Amino acid sequence: MGKSKTFFSCQECGYESPKWLGKCPGCGTWNSMVEEEKVETFKRAVTISAGNTPRSIVNIKSGEYERLDTGIAELNRVLGGGLVRGSLTLISGDPGIGKSTLLLQTANNIANKFGKVLYVSGEESEEQIKMRGDRLEAVSPELYIVSETNVELIEKHINDIEPIFVIVDSIQTLYKSSITSAPGSVSQVRECSNDLMRMSKTRNVPFFIVAHVTKQGELAGPRVLEHMVDTVLHFEGERTQDFRVLRTVKNRFGTTSEIGVFEMQQQGLVEISDPSRVFLEETSFKQEGAAVIGIMEGTRPILVEIQALVSETKAVMPRRTAVGVDSSRLNLILAVLEKKLRIPFYNCDVYVNVVGGLNIDGTYADLGLALALVSSVKGKEINLEKALIIGEVGLTGEVRPISYCDRLVNEGNKMGFKNVVIPYRNKEKIQSKDCNVVLVSSLREAINKVF
Structure with a gap:
């Protein structure tokens, strides 16, 4: 009892x-x-089986993971080369960002190539999914749809159909009848995730799980959910914009520094293989407060435009607003400009925006951000024709070298840039003859050469 x-x-x-x-x-x-x-x-004591014994790591054979091609190159890039059999992948994002659209397209591609795919939805009916499938032209005969929230019944459907790929949308709608709490509670999410992980590992079938996010943009539910799964993906972007960025937060089978870029169109999410061209499509190079910078997302160089607006204010506390750039990094650059170059920002509102909705991590944008701020506050545009600006700014005002500078310069050559501003200590690896390379060692030198 x-x-x-x-x-x-x-x-x-x-x-x-x-x-x-x-x-x-x-x-x-x-x-x-x-x-x-x-x-x-109350359970009886269980005798522990002595089947496994400790072995030296050098005597254990390692094998390559067998992967399924999702048919979407950008998704394969983020996953590390494709779906690993027996893996549990969690995807999250704001409502309406395109999670269900991406998964339905992926399910249709895998169903056409490999066999039966089961799409379990706890939020939509079969008719609603069929309407989206007609719009996306995702109507493979091997794609099975079921609207169910009971985990025990979902396992029964999996046993009957024996799919090679399962999608669950979403984990917050599932429930287990033995638990009295409501769906979406900590207990239900934890136990349902355990059951899905057991199904995935015992059957060697990859699972995709959709998860909701909170108002702050964090993953809803217990933290143990992220520790339990093999891969965590996050969909970024604004619903009012066309571009979407799929970012890896955790990946046991690949790197976490790759991103996938998509564009939302009438026929669904369309992958973008050349994001630099898209982000610079409407760029006008002769404008004050604007600069083009190069960043690395995993192994992919991306060129984006960063804009700064500095306007004088009479408020006691000037406003500092950064979209796509870390606010603390912006404050650091402002402090260096005020201390080392005597450029006053204490009586000015400062607004910074990365065009295209991309979020920039790291220090690749430091020099471009500093020059954009100086351009706006002085009312002068950058004199160099079609200039690409790369470099990290230190607290003493020096321009420090960055990694993968040669790849960013090559990307600039491909995009038709005529001038590239890079740190002086990166000159050894640069062998570009197609554009003029401007070497700088300090922020003051960079401003003198650029303006």
């Missing part, structure tokens, strides 16, 4: 308490404790 008792669980972090608390001790969230019922079953 099982013994039933109740406890209170935090719906944000999963902290459990025997009594109700107004503030969760685990994450500090107010009014997040919900009463749930726990059934304890």
Whole structure:
């Protein structure tokens, strides 16, 4: 017989308490404790099998993972070469960003190439998915659709159909009948994820799981969900813009630095193999406050335009707004310009934007951002014709070298840039004859040569 008792669980972090608390001790969230019922079953002692013994790592054979081609090159790039059999992949993103569209296209491609695919939806009916499939022309006869939220029934469907690929949309709608809490609670998400992982590993079938996000853009549900899965993907972009960026947060079978770029069109998500050309499509090089920079996303060089607007204000606290750039990095560049070059920003509002909705990580944009700010505050455009600006700015005002500078310069050559501004210490690896290379060692020198 099982013994039933109740406890209170935090719906944000999963902290459990025997009594109700107004503030969760685990994450500090107010009014997040919900009463749930726990059934304890008494089990007999289990004898541990002695089948495996410790072995030296040099005696263990390593094998390559067998991957399935998704039919979408950008998705394959993000996954590390394709879907690994028996893997559990989590994809998240804002509502309406295109998660279900991407997965339906992927399911159709795999169904046409390899065999049966099961698409389990807890949010939409079969008719709604069929309407989207007609619009996307994703109507493979090997693609099976079912609207179900019960995990036990989903496992029965998997046993009956025996698919080679399963999509679950979404994990927050699934429930297990043995747990009394509502779907989407910490207990339900944790137990349903465990069941899906068991199905994936025992059958050697790749699973794709869709997850919701919170208002802050973080993954909803317990943190254990991210630790449990093999790969975590995040869909970025604005619903009002056409471009979408698929980024890897965690990947046990590949790198986490690759991105996939898509464009939302009437026929679905269309992959973009040359993102630099798209991000620079409307660029006008003779404008004050604008500069073109080069960044690396994994092994892919991407050129984007960064814009700065500096306007004088009489407010006590000037505004600092950065879209696509880290705010702390912007404050650092402003402090270096004020300290080393005596350019005042204390009485000015500063706005920075990366064109195209791309988020820039790292220090690749430092020099381009600094020159765009100087261009805006002085009201002067960059004199160099079609200039690409690359470099990191240090706290002493020096321009420091960056990695993969040769790849970024080659990308600039391919895009038709006539001038490239790079750190002086990167000159050994640059062998470009198609454009003029401007070497700089300090921020003051860069401003003198560019303006």
